[in-house]
Amino acid sequence: KQEVTQIPAALSVPEGENLVLNCSFTDSAIYNLQWFRQDPGKGLTSLLLIQSSQREQTSGRLNASLDKSSGRSTLYIAASQPGDSATYLCALDNTDKLIFGTGTRLQVFP
């Protein structure tokens, strides 16, 4: 059974810092890995999707990497801003089912 773990569970940083969120998984037989953002009281917004044949994806200040052999993915946020404050979830897609981690709650303070 696929298990997805995210570390840290919560993170509070000052504005401008570069930060890394971690996601680890137990079964490397995946199609894709996605990173989502969830704001309080709202649904999830897809940030980046990495196909299993890819090693990384970039969008603006976000960069996500995937290492299937070690069962790890990282989400790198450059020059963090207060507007980045949210919960970040990674999700593995194998056989049309998304399996989510528990998330990292990020707070960026001015």
Place this chain on the structure above:
Amino acid sequence: EAGVVQSPRYKIIEKKQPVAFWCNPISGHNTLYWYLQNLGQGPELLIRYENEEAVDDSQLPKDRFSAERLKGVDSTLKIQPAELGDSAVYLCASSPGGQPDTQYFGPGTRLTVL
């Protein structure tokens, strides 16, 4: 383009009462998902539809939960009777299909069972 619409946004009921949630997916999306999200946890899939057909309902507690997607568009998720442990956020998502297939989520319905 409108996103995934869910209603109601919030619902408070007494235990043992029935409750229903409604979802309207993005136009043209054949795949629809219902997820359960407990506080501090990631969403967990309850059921997945391909058009009108429920293709994965293995995680749906069928003794009290039911779902339907008539005409392959809107969907309703029902709980009868509700229990205290059902308090959670119920998320609906839809996707257009193909690979890679990105899911688009609605805002969710926050259920509180007293």
